[in-house]
């Protein structure tokens with residue numbers, strides 16, 4: 001039975017991960033929150049709504065990492081990089097679901113993960129990871145004749161844009177088409193912005209209410225259009241996916257992995 005600690009334990013994802021870890025038969029060994037958070041000291045299971053676990057929410061990163069086999073972290077890139085550093089020092093595995101990493105932060109994460117096994121994935125659902133696989137084939141098959149536009153919708157509390165999933169979708173399509181995502185992604189059209197270029201990948205963001213997460217990639221040709229969509233109805237497949245990743249990553253060779261590795265989709 002693996003010992004799982006959860007960082008961001010009082011957050012939208014953290015609470016569901018605690019429930020999923022308990023349901024999967026893992027031992028929840030620790031729960032972390034930001035220093036000074038009002039729920040520090042409260043029972044993590046009671047906060048998550050799955051009954052008392054006898055695990056108080058803590059703000060002591062070192063002690064919580066010390067006591068676990070794997071840390072599951074859904075917070076922000078800066079917090080995740082700090083967690084990765086501490087896990088590397090203590091030789092513990094980590095699963096990171098935070099999104100909004102800059103390319104430089106991702107490179108730093110890969111560097112730190114040379115010491116320990118780490119899963120870093122912007123989306124832990126099976127459905128989205130199957131979409132990543134399909135998108136590569138569709139983009140390669142259609143080639144340059146179809147314009148690609150990506151639209152994502154999320155709740156009004158989301159801090160990063162575009163979503164990590166939309167960025168990964170853009171990267172998958174760009175790579176399949178032999179383009180550099182960082183050069184062809186177009187995040188903004190306004191005023192007399194000129195005709196669309198063939199290479200660009202439009203990235204559109206919608207924020208509102210309680211939308212869990214929706215992504216559509218449009219391949220738009222002359223007289224026809226393909227739409228590949230994923231809609232998340234709850235957060236539970238993300239949380240179950242993160243626990244599955246935690247069970248998979250403990251004991252793996254050091255290095256950075258993603259959900260495609262966990263799900264055997266490569």
Ligand SMILES: NC(=O)C1=CN([C@@H]2O[C@H](COP(=O)(O)OP(=O)(O)OC[C@H]3O[C@@H](n4cnc5c(N)ncnc54)[C@H](OP(=O)(O)O)[C@@H]3O)[C@@H](O)[C@H]2O)C=CC1
Pocket residue numbers: 007008009010011012013014032033034035037074075076079096097098099100121122123124125160164238
């Ligand atoms: N990979 C995936 O499948 C998914 C990824 N995500 C990503 O996960 C991240 C979290 O999302 P969500 O749960 O909605 O966000 P929330 O804001 O609800 O949760 C984040 C939690 O982390 C806490 N936190 C902040 N700083 C620290 C710290 N130093 N140590 C410990 N905890 C800290 C926050 O506290 P406070 O609020 O006080 O700052 C908050 O409770 C986002 O980046 C999101 O995009 C979300 C869903 C699925």
Ligand SMILES: O=C(O)C1=N[C@H](C(=O)O)C[C@H](O)C1
Pocket residue numbers: 099122123154158159162163164165166212213214232
């Ligand atoms: O913040 C969220 O809620 C989500 N974030 C992830 C992302 O940025 O891709 C995954 C999911 O869509 C929910």
